[in-house]
Amino acid sequence: MTTEKDMLMWDETLFRESDIFELDYLPDYFPHRDNQLNSIRYALKPTVRGGRPLNCLLYGPPGTGKTSAALKIFDELKEYTDKVITVKVNCQIDSTRFAVISRIYKSVLNIAPPASGVSFNRIFDKLAKKLIDTDKVLIVVLDDINYLFYEGHADEVMYSLLRAHEQYPGSKIGVMAIVNDPEVIYGFDKRVTSVFLPEEIEFPRYEWSEIDDILADRIQRGFFQGVVSDSVREAMTDYVAENGDLRVGIDLMKRSGLNAEKRSSRKIDVEDVNKAYAASRSLYLSRMFSVLTDHEKYLAIQAAEAGEISAGDLYEKFRDHTGIGYTRFYEIVNKMVSAGYLTADFSGKGSKGRTRMIRSGFKKEELDELLK
Ligand SMILES: Nc1ncnc2c1ncn2[C@@H]1O[C@H](COP(=O)(O)OP(=O)(O)OP(=O)(O)O)[C@@H](O)[C@H]1O
Incomplete structure (x- = not known):
């Protein structure tokens, strides 16, 4: 029976810190990806001494930590050097070569390029010269690079970035491509494949115990003590393990918490999780289907x-x-x-x-x- 002490007061919340359940939150605890993190470190190491990085291809199913791993290493790198500029391009949003280059330009020059009337080449020229003048190394993350293929911009983007040093000696640019399906690279033309020989870094699906470990850490940081019992957490893990997408897991924890709050309960129960999963799963399916x-x-x-x-x-x-x-x-x-x-x-x-x-x-x- 629910007693008054189990009820949440109107100004109370179950969330210790709600940022923890935002998808762009970069967690301190990032386990089960040591090999991948080390491979990225190895590829980027030359930049510490001002050199060009090795190009990388990070691949694996949705929500396996590819983007977060890249961002974590960038944070690390910034503690060692200020010679590196990193830019993340979400190719689903910026899916033409002009959009990609504008995004990079904005990060490097701290100002948006003119929206019209300027050619790609003019913008690229200013960008490359800025890199040379300031002696910076540029690392471009092309997240979901498959979207650049749909309108036929993938080759041009890659070609411009990876062969920039031929036209602009002294410019140093590396590319980190992120995809679900590594076959994507067979879609590049010869001009690109001759210069894009990436370090291939695989991100496999997480196992049940790995998911449970990651969820337990988020729960501890994100919810007040006692809000999520072990058995409720395990019910969440069971759901996430169905497809291994941690993004679903993060969404599931947040929605479960909101469901319990809606009932004014101090605890999340399995029914809150079941209800939340129906919504999280449709998010998952639409992401899966869209790729x-x-x-x-x-x-x-x-x-x-x-x-x-x-x-x-x-x-x-x-x-x-x-x-x-x-x-x-x-x-x-x-x-x-x-x-x-x-x-x-x-x-x-x-x-x-x-x-x-x-x-x-x-x-x-x-x-x-x-x-x-
Ligand atoms: N090993 C981990 N430890 C803690 N959190 C993780 C781990 N791996 C992934 N996450 C979390 O899962 C969510 C999804 O991760 P991320 O966006 O990096 O995956 P992705 O593989 O790039 O996905 P997509 O292919 O859909 O872009 C993020 O919120 C991230 O913080």
Whole structure:
């Protein structure tokens, strides 16, 4: 039975510090990523002595700490040198070469470039000269670089940044590309691949125990003592482990806290978490879905609509729709299976022996909701 002492007063809150549950919060405790952090340190080390960094490719599923790891190392680097300027470009927002260069220009020159009437080359020229005059090394993070491909700007951006020193001797620029799918780099043309030989740093999905550890730390910092019991935290971890996306975990903790506050409860219970997950999951699904190519989206939709479909039948639909052959179809399906968008099981029922049965990782209603 709920007693008065379990009730939250109107001016009370469960949150010790609400910033802790913001997605751009960079935590002090950043465990289970030591190898990745060390690889980034190694790639950026030359900059401490004023040299050009090694280029990097950070890849792995959503919410596995890629962006945060890069930002953590930048903070570290700034304690050793003031010769480095770091700029993070969110390519989903800045998806043309002009937008990317404007973002970099703003960070380096502390002023926005003219919005119109100036060419890319003029802006780049000023940027490169500024770097040379001030003897700074520039590190550009291209977060979600796949978005630069959609309008055909990826090669131009990479080419300009990575070959700048040919046109502007003395300029030092390195690129850190962040993606979900490392295959992205096969999309660059030769002029880029000859200069972009990145250190590839993988960010695998977190395991249950790793997620639980990270959530426990956030809970301790973010909520008052006693708000989240071990069993409630474990219920949260179970949900997050379904897809391994820590961003869902952070969102889930925050929403669960708000749900409990709404009930004026001093404690979060499992029901608050269940309710919160429904909302966090739709956030997760929309992010997951948005990174798929059109072909992948088509396969996800077909599989969800069918409930379960044999690989052969799915291929026929796919071929009729896209004209693409079996080998490529097979590659795409395998990739989607390993990323959790599809599941594939062999059944003994097929007329020609064992049939590979495909199911979608999305529920049909969830997809309908997303496609609305
Ligand atoms: N090892 C970790 N320890 C503590 N917090 C973490 C860890 N890894 C990720 N996080 C947290 O999870 C959230 C998502 O991380 P981040 O944005 O770095 O992931 P990402 O891999 O770049 O995701 P995306 O591909 O969606 O951009 C952030 O709020 C971050 O603080």
